[in-house]
Amino acid sequence: MRGSSGTEGSRRATVTDVAKLAGVSTATVSRVLNRNYPVAGETRTRVEAAMEQLGYVVNAHARALAGASGRTVGIIVHDVVDPFYAYIARGVEQQAAQGDRLCLVCSTHGDPKRELAYIDLMHERRADAVIVVGGSVADRTYTSELARRARQLDEGGSKLVLCGRPSLGDRAPTASVEYDNEGGAFAITDHLLTQGHERILYLGGPPNLSTTRDRLAGHRRALELRGVTPDPRLEQPGAFSRAFGWRRLTELLKEKLEFTAVFAANDIVAAGALQALEEAGVRVPQDVSLVGYDDVPVAQELRPRLTTVHVPLEEMGRQAVRLAVPPGEDDDWREPMAGTLRLGTHIVVRDSVAPREQKRRRT
Amino acid sequence: MRGSSGTEGSRRATVTDVAKLAGVSTATVSRVLNRNYPVAGETRTRVEAAMEQLGYVVNAHARALAGASGRTVGIIVHDVVDPFYAYIARGVEQQAAQGDRLCLVCSTHGDPKRELAYIDLMHERRADAVIVVGGSVADRTYTSELARRARQLDEGGSKLVLCGRPSLGDRAPTASVEYDNEGGAFAITDHLLTQGHERILYLGGPPNLSTTRDRLAGHRRALELRGVTPDPRLEQPGAFSRAFGWRRLTELLKEKLEFTAVFAANDIVAAGALQALEEAGVRVPQDVSLVGYDDVPVAQELRPRLTTVHVPLEEMGRQAVRLAVPPGEDDDWREPMAGTLRLGTHIVVRDSVAPREQKRRRT
């Protein structure tokens, strides 16, 4: 077998090779490639045969350099295996594919520096859009760096899209897809309140992340509205991980902190919390009620099935792409959609919440 | 704010602009960009200042066209939200990032035609490696199309990597990372057999997929070795979805099919099966034992916690990249690793299997 490792023999075929073999000009080859211009049927056949014979594969770099779009959208997440991000990524990918685009995907693992670096990398690739997903840290220099990139991208005709985080305001030309994070938190805390719970432990989520701040804000607003005085001990942010949920709650249980319900910052944290409760012999929901956030599939696998807030993850991903690139099949340049979008959330009631009255073991 | 939408005003800055502003040649700009060649400190500073001032962002397409690698690896999965693929993707991404590469990711949703089309798209992008993940269908023309692409890629100095599927043999120049699929299935069926189960229902997995065939093969081998006659009614492939697991098992239960254990084709199917069992009032593991495959996180959330086969997903992803591109930090061209790799699997015993003797409700 030939060419078993790159450096020898047959160079890749180019339009010139194809043109030569087919006895036409490179322009003609380009035309059959792009089906944009009339080409005689017989010529087309000849060119296609030549391509086939040469195993010709068009060079997207050359094409992009010559003026065409790179047909790429970039997406930057914390972690591709986290279902929150995975579902958004799925929406992005789906919508991108519909516009005949490929996705560049990368993970920052929560490091804002990496996020900025990846934006640059994607800009270098001339992505049509760069979508940064998930909460952002509240940090002056980070924010202004981000804004700077938004401007750079925009000047080059690309778009920075914020997905699931607050807009940068008019400080920068971005599109953004948000969801009613605060509202969802309000609603589910209210749900707990309605069931008679007042000592609600808020557990998990990086304290500096916009996501956490918004959820916490909704939580507090609900508390206030019912005249429940917030207890700082009951606010225990930390991380968005199962391990954190388990560990912190285990400690808290050991410390005999009093609460009748747990509001986990997301479903993953809830899974960890549930394990901690289970191990401590605390029954859910009879002894303690538990809710999560996001409504990712694991919520349905937990026992009891988790009451949580549904977030339209996949839809957010799709909209993020729509906001930045023309949705049509072909290359038509009808302007992309609006500049900012806010999707709704709603609570999904399952089996992890019970009225406070049923409890016996805790206050 | 300027340039709010592409088509107007300031074109993107190029090396030429930078060179002009810094009062040097484009060659010099290129040199400071790549840090490959000596450049006077003072010159470098001046060039960097110019870049900063112009908001210069190098064009990766031009760079790639001029001969550099595109620093991209492509990965093709069935679905990015399926944890089996997500974890492999994570490994790929991680290893790619280590080599300073970005990942192109796309989903076929199980359609081989799309898979082939995506390979082409990635080839057009001149990806250093194209990694196709997951089982493959047994289809003559598909296989030869795949082989053809492997050859094309190889001639161009890229590599097609098969991850989690059988190699194409010497029909084509590919690298491949497999895992002991058959062995894992053998082991877990044997585990069931050891507990006294003989009527084991194999549930789920597309029948035409290599993954299913291998798992089923291991399952049958274990059965044979113990002299258990296989009952065709007990082999119920179908799909790799929770919905399938639930639906099919619900039907089977209704038909009073007799079995004392269920071997779900993967953990997701197991989740569906567990729900069906639960709804039918069948206790797991007292009445029926249940096992899965893959050992993805949901296995630990199910109640009872699922006994399953661990597959080194992330590691597979990492190795897939190593096989195709030089692992080093920098561009050194020490040859990539071996051509084919087979990783081990092992069973993880949790709480979803009990000895047959304990049962009362079913034979």
Added chain:
DNA sequence: ATGAAAGCGCTAACAT
């Protein structure tokens, strides 16, 4: 240490 110039493979005017 730096500059000049020749491409890399393709597309898009502009001719014919």
Added chain:
DNA sequence: ATGTTAGCGCTTTCAT
């Protein structure tokens, strides 16, 4: 309908 040609933005000999 098809051919000619001039770039796109960068890297890279080859000079100096």
